[in-house]
Amino acid sequence: MRNPVTADLFESVRTVPLLQETMAEGAVLLRGYARPFELELMRVLGRILEQAPFRRMLTPGGHQMSVAMTNCGSYGWVTDRTGYRYDPNDPEGGKPWPPMPPVFRELAERAAGGAGFAGFSPDACLINCYQPGARMSLHQDRDEHDLSAPIVSVSLGLPATFLFGGLKRSDKPNRFRLEHGDIAVWGGPARLAFHGVAPLADGEHTLLGRQRINLTFRKAR
Ligand code: MD3
């Protein structure tokens, strides 16, 4: 499925050398890598949100998350009173999640390849929306079947302080600022690291306003 807008964009950035920062073994930061795609990403995100709007889910403990979420792809990550799971259907309405747009997939696969994870083929994309004050407490992502696949994250909108800890919850996390357009790839020994997001500081982003949106690409099954 050729999209002339993104095909030209991918072609024009193909020869740009990847500038990589290593946060930890297995954790690679590609600063600004999504910026050439920002308008196209927002356009297809708008289509996804028409079919599967952001909603604040309940944790198994009965607390409402401060981050609003939705998904696209073959599976979506959901939480409710019964627990966490990847579900092929949106529990609000029971229909499949919107398909993963080709520009999402291509960006995630290219970023993963650039970080040393060639062959990454995500089947799930969790989309997180942070308003000022929203946060994500330290956790591990371990609901995916194949933990040898990395997770790729794309940050859009307001900057956030990302907390990156170790393999034990008690390991003191390092802090990284994730900005609009940054892509991070988490695999290998970083895959099961505890991580979180500090409460979002208020601000105004020129494109997204008072919010941060984060796409995380996963291999759920
Ligand atoms: C490191 N999201 O959705 S993205 C999540 O900014 C999540 O919305 C955060 O943690 C956010 O689960 C962080 C960066 C990220 C995602 C998954 C990881 C870092 C990770 C999995 C393992 C290690």
Ligand code: FE
């Ligand atoms: Fe996570």
